[in-house]
Amino acid sequence: RRSWAEPYRIKMVEPLHMTTREEREQALAEAGFNTFLLRSRDVYIDLLTDSGTNAMSDRQWAGIMLGDEAYAGSENFYRLEETVRECYGWKYLVPTHQGRGAENLLSQSLITPGSHVPGNMYFTTTRFHQEHAGATFHDVIIDEAHDSHSLHPFKGNVDIDKLAALIDEVGADRIPYVCVAATVNMAGGQPISMANLRAVRELTSRHGIPIYLDATRAMENALFIQEREEGYAGEPITDILREFCSYSDGATMSGKKDPLVNIGGWLSTNDRDLYEEARNLVVVYEGLHTYGGMAGRDMEAMAIGIREALDDDYMKSRVGQVRYLGMLLEQWGIPFVKPVGGHAIFLDARDFYPHLDQDQYPAQTLAAELYLESGIRSMERGIVSAGRDAVTGENHRPKLELTRLTIPRRVYTQAHMDVVAESVKACFDHRDSVRGLKMVYEPRYLRFFQARFEPL
Ligand code: F0G
DSSP states (O other), X not given: OXXXXXXXXXXXXXXXXXXXXXXXXXXXXXXXXXXXXXXXXXXXXXXXXXXXXXOOOHHHHHHHTTOOOOSSSOHHHHHHHHHHHHHTOOSEEEEESSHHHHHHHHHHHHOOTTOEEEESSOOHHHHHHHXXXXXXXXXXXXXXXXXXXXXXXXXXXXXXXXXXXHHHHHOGGGOOOEEEESSBGGGTSBOOOHHHHHHHHHHHHHHTOOEEEEOTTHHHHHHHHHHHSTTOTTSOHHHHHHHHHHTSSEEEEETTSTTOOSSOEEEEESOHHHHHHHHHHXXXXXXXXXXXXXXXXXXXXXXXXXXXXXXXXXXXXXHHHHHHHHHHHHHTTOOBOSSOOSSEEEEEHHHHOTTSOGGGOHHHHHHHHHHHHHSEEOEEESHHHHOBOTTTOOBOOOSOOEEEEEOOTTOOOHHHHHHHHHHHHHHHHTGGGOXXXXXXXXXXXXXXXXXXXXXX
C-alpha cells in the first residue's frame, strides 16, 4: 500500500474558483505582483502558506461547540494547558493570538538592549521581535542549510562551533537564550536531529543559557528523527517529541501549523519567573492569561488538533504528500531544495532563472509567473523576505532565493499536486523569456507582506 495515503476521508467540501488568464493578469497587476496582495477568490490552489489553512476534523468541529467563552478561567484553557503539558512537557502556558504574539512576549521578557540571540537561521517575525526588543540576531545554523544542493539529512542543525565562538565572543551573560527552530522553515522545512539539540543543551547548560524552541513544526521534525536518526526507528512520534522538548526550557508556538487549527498560539516555559512576566504582559498585548486572543472554542480545537497531529499515520501522510510533489518535480529536473522538507517544496529560483540577478527578484518573479500560469499561489522566500539590516539599512542578500509551495494540512488531494507539478513544469519550459521585477513600494516592517512590484 502507499505508505503515505491519508488516514481520513472527506466529509465536507469547499468549491474552488477557476479564473481565465486575462482575469489573472488583471488580478496580479492589481496586487502589485505580490501574491500576498491577491484576493483569495482569484486563487485556484492556495499554496501561499500552511499557516491557519488547515482542515479541521469532525472532532475538532464538535469541540468548537464546547467553547467556554468566559472572559476568565475558560474550561478550554485548562484543557489546552493540560494537553501542552502532556504532549510537549513544559510546565506553564501563556496563550496568544498566534505565534508572533508569543515571540513578542518572549522577546520583551528576556531581551535587553545589547543582547545577542543566536538561532538556526531565522524566521521573519521571530527575528523581527528579537531585534525590536534590542537584540542582535546571529545565524548559527550549519553551512549546509544555505546550500540548496546539500543532501545533509538534518540541515536544520545548529553549528556547535559557531555557537561556542559566539558565546566566547560576546559572553554568556549577554545571550538571554538560544532560539532553536524545528523544523527550519526558511531553510526549506529542514529538521534538526535529537543529537544536535542534545549537544546544544550540553554547551548552553555549561554557560547557564536557556534554550527556547520555535516548536511550530516540531511534530514534523519528530517524524524526520524517526525516519533518519539512529535509535528512533520504532519510536512513536509522541515519545520523540517529548524527548526533543525535554532538552529545552520552553517554546513559542504558532498553533496554525502542527496543531491543525486556523488561529492561535502560545508561549510555554518551565521558568516560573518568565511565566509570571509573560502572563502579566499578555494582558497588555493579547488578552487575559486564560485566552490570550483566542476564543474558548479555538483553544478547544487546538487541544484536540495537537493530539490528532501526533498520530504517526497522519504525520506520514502529511509529509508524504509534500514528498509526492517533490518526486513529480524531480523527474522533470526542476530545481528545488533537497532533501524535501516537512511542509513545503522550495523552488530554487536562482537555478530556475539563472539569467536573473538577485536584484531582479527571481523568487518573487517565479511566484508571479506561477500564478499567471494556473492560478496557483506561492510565496517568495528570498531577498524580499530577508529585508534590510536593522543597523546599516542594507539589503540582506540571502544565499537561498526560493519560491515556496506550501502544503496546507489535510486540504488538497493528490490530483491537486499533479496540477501543481504540471504548472511548475510549464513555467520551467518558458523560463528563458522571463525578465524579472522591480520593487516600487517598500513598507518599513516585514516588507514582503505588502511590497509592490512592476515587471521589468
Ligand atoms: N515561526 C515559524 C517557524 C513560522 O513558520 C511562523 C509563521 C511563525 C513562527 C509565526 O507564527 O504566523 O502564527 O504569527 N509562519 C507562516 C508561514 C506565516 O507562512 O511560514 P504566526
